[in-house]
Structure formats: structure tokens, C-alpha cells
Amino acid sequence: MRRSAVGWIFVIPFIVMFVVFYLGPLLVGIGMSFTDMRSTDVTDPLGVDPVGVENYLRLANDEAMRKAAVNTAIFVVTCLPLTIGLGLAAAVALNSGIARLPAAFFRLGYYLPNITSIIGIAVAWKFLLEPEAGLVNWLLGLVGIDGPAWLQDESTALPSIIVMTAWRSFGFNMVVLLAALQSIPRELYEAGDVDGAGRWAKFRSITVPSLRPVLLFCTVYSSVGFMQFMEEPLIMTGGGPLNSTLSASLAIFKQFGVGNYGYAGAASSVLFVVIVALAVLQLRLGRNK
Structure with missing residues (x-):
């Protein structure tokens, strides 16, 4: 009983925080979705x-919300493989090709954008992408390209x-995948050398199968985060032009901002269900492998 009591003492602070700041607002939001x-x-x-279900019916007929859903789907489908691919490439490079160099320097450099304020990064990229005074178009102008x-x-x-988000986010996947790469037994690669396997064959037949559980984690974790992206379009474009960067979370945020709590609660509930369904689907598809 004493050991159990000590365990509950350590667990209770998390339970309180979870109920007050996560479960409570979630249930309140679902309840609001059925009211005006x-x-x-x-x-x-x-x-x-x-x-x-009036709010849900209104949601289905809202053109802006449909556009936001399409933008979010494009963002996730495009940014997810970019982020994981860049993270895997950087992890493999750090684990092998540039291991002789100060690897800690590269790990810090790749991971630093992930722990930097998204507000600061979005503002910096907004200035970089300015059509007249931005650094990107200035560099393109040096080679005769009108950006x-x-x-x-x-x-x-x-x-x-999408490019900015992939650049900012791949550092997390790189750190996780690098740790997984370093845990793969060297004997597997030595056996591949004995069998005459080349570098690509060893990567396909040894590295990727060994990384499947970690790749599944990175996929679920990243997709859940990307489904909720909001700060980037809010700061860089405000959802424009013509709702071309309006995300689901940003659209919900704007509805809360104008006081449509019931309608925003319905949209939040739908987004929550979609995120849970996507995570469950990914786990089921990846579990057998």
C-alpha cells in the first residue's frame, strides 16, 4: 500500500493537469458543438x-472549411514524407559519412530550428520570401531568375x-532515427558484407527493417502535429491569399475569435476525430511490419 501510495503521489499532478487542460476542454468543446x-x-x-447537429451540417456546407480541410490534407501528405525523408537522410549521414567530423555540431545545427520559437522562424522566413527585398529572390536574381x-x-x-515547415521539423526525426541507427547491431552489416551486399542493399534489407518501429513512431507523431498546423499560416499569410493557406486549425481559431463557440466546437470535434482515426489507421497498417 505504501509503494502504491507513493506511485499515486507522483501520478496525481499529471492527472490533474491532464483533466484540467486537456480532457476538460475536450469535453466542453464537444458539448458546445451541440449548442448555439x-x-x-x-x-x-x-x-x-x-x-x-446543426453546427455539423453547417460545417459540411462551409466552403472555407472545406478549403481548409483540403489545404491541411495537402500539407500533411506533402510535408510528412519530406520531413521523415530529410530526417532519415541526415541521420544516415551523421551515422556514417560524416562521423569523423564533429557530429555534435551537425546534430545541434539540424535540431536547433525544432526548438526555436515558431513565431521567430515564421517571421524570419516571411522576410526571406519578400518579393522585392527578400533574400531568396535576391539570390535568384543573381542567376537571372525573376522570383x-x-x-x-x-x-x-x-x-x-511546406518547405519552411519541413526544414524546421526534420531535426526531431533525425535525432530519433539517429538513436535507432546507433542501436542496430554491427553484426548485421558484417553479415551483409560477407554475403556481398552493397550499400543500397544493406540499407534496404537491414537498415529500413530495423527502423520500422521508429519510422512508425515518427510518422504518427509528425502527422498528428501537421494536422494541427496553425502558427505558420497565421503569421506568414493570415490564411491567404484567397484561403490558399487556410488550415483547419486556423479556420477553427478564427471562428473562436469571432465568438462562434458552438460552430468552432463542432469543427474542433471533427478535427479531433480525424486525427485519432489517422493515428489508429497508421498504427494498424504499420503494426504488422
């Missing part, structure tokens, strides 16, 4: 009227944010 609650009803939350208005053009705004 607005910002003016905050002082009298029990006085709101139930509307059933576009990256964040003001519908065709380049979302890809620009």
Missing part, C-alpha cells in the same frame, strides 16, 4: 439553446510554408 453558444453566452453558459511573390501567390504560398 457564442461569446456573449460565456457569463451564462447554461442559458444556451441546444441545436443538435515570384512567394507568399502572395496562390500557387506558391502553401508550398513555401
Whole structure:
């Protein structure tokens, strides 16, 4: 009983934080989604009227929300393989090719953007991508290329944010994958050498199978985060131009900002269900391998 009590003493602070800041707001948001609650009803939350699934029906017919859902899907499908691919490439390079150099310097350099404030990074990239005074277009001009208005053009705004996010995020996957690479027994590679396997054959038949559990973790972790991306478009484009960078989380944020709490709660609930379903699907597909 004493050991159990000590365990609960250590667990209770997390349980309290989880209930107050995660589970509680989640349940409140789901409850609000079935009401017509607005910002003016905050002082009298029990006085709101139930509307059933009206908010969800409105959500299905909202063109801006549909656009936000499509943008989020494109962002996840594009940014996820970029981030994991860059992280794996950097991890393999650090584990082998440049191991003779100060690897800690490269690990820090690759990982530093991941722990830097997203606000600062987004503002810096916004200045870099300025059409007239930005460094990117200035460098392109040196080789005779007239750079576009990256964040003001519908065709380049979302890809620009995807590139910035992939650059910022791949450091986390690199650190995790590097730790996994260093745990692979060297005997497996020695056996591959004895069998005459080349570098690509060893990577395909030894490295990737050994990394499957870690790759699954990186995939689930990154996709859950990318499904909720909001700060990047909020700071860099405000969701424009013409909603071309509007994400699901940013659209929900804007609905909360104008006081449509019931409608925003419905959108939040749908996003939550989609994220959980995506994570479960990835775990089921990757579990057997």
C-alpha cells in the first residue's frame, strides 16, 4: 500500500493537469458543438439553446472549411514524407559519412530550428520570401531568375510554408532515427558484407527493417502535429491569399475569435476525430511490419 501510495503521489499532478487542460476542454468543446453558444453566452453558459447537429451540417456546407480541410490534407501528405525523408537522410549521414567530423555540431545545427520559437522562424522566413527585398529572390536574381511573390501567390504560398515547415521539423526525426541507427547491431552489416551486399542493399534489407518501429513512431507523431498546423499560416499569410493557406486549425481559431463557440466546437470535434482515426489507421497498417 505504501509503494502504491507513493506511485499515486507522483501520478496525481499529471492527472490533474491532464483533466484540467486537456480532457476538460475536450469535453466542453464537444458539448458546445451541440449548442448555439457564442461569446456573449460565456457569463451564462447554461442559458444556451441546444441545436443538435446543426453546427455539423453547417460545417459540411462551409466552403472555407472545406478549403481548409483540403489545404491541411495537402500539407500533411506533402510535408510528412519530406520531413521523415530529410530526417532519415541526415541521420544516415551523421551515422556514417560524416562521423569523423564533429557530429555534435551537425546534430545541434539540424535540431536547433525544432526548438526555436515558431513565431521567430515564421517571421524570419516571411522576410526571406519578400518579393522585392527578400533574400531568396535576391539570390535568384543573381542567376537571372525573376522570383515570384512567394507568399502572395496562390500557387506558391502553401508550398513555401511546406518547405519552411519541413526544414524546421526534420531535426526531431533525425535525432530519433539517429538513436535507432546507433542501436542496430554491427553484426548485421558484417553479415551483409560477407554475403556481398552493397550499400543500397544493406540499407534496404537491414537498415529500413530495423527502423520500422521508429519510422512508425515518427510518422504518427509528425502527422498528428501537421494536422494541427496553425502558427505558420497565421503569421506568414493570415490564411491567404484567397484561403490558399487556410488550415483547419486556423479556420477553427478564427471562428473562436469571432465568438462562434458552438460552430468552432463542432469543427474542433471533427478535427479531433480525424486525427485519432489517422493515428489508429497508421498504427494498424504499420503494426504488422
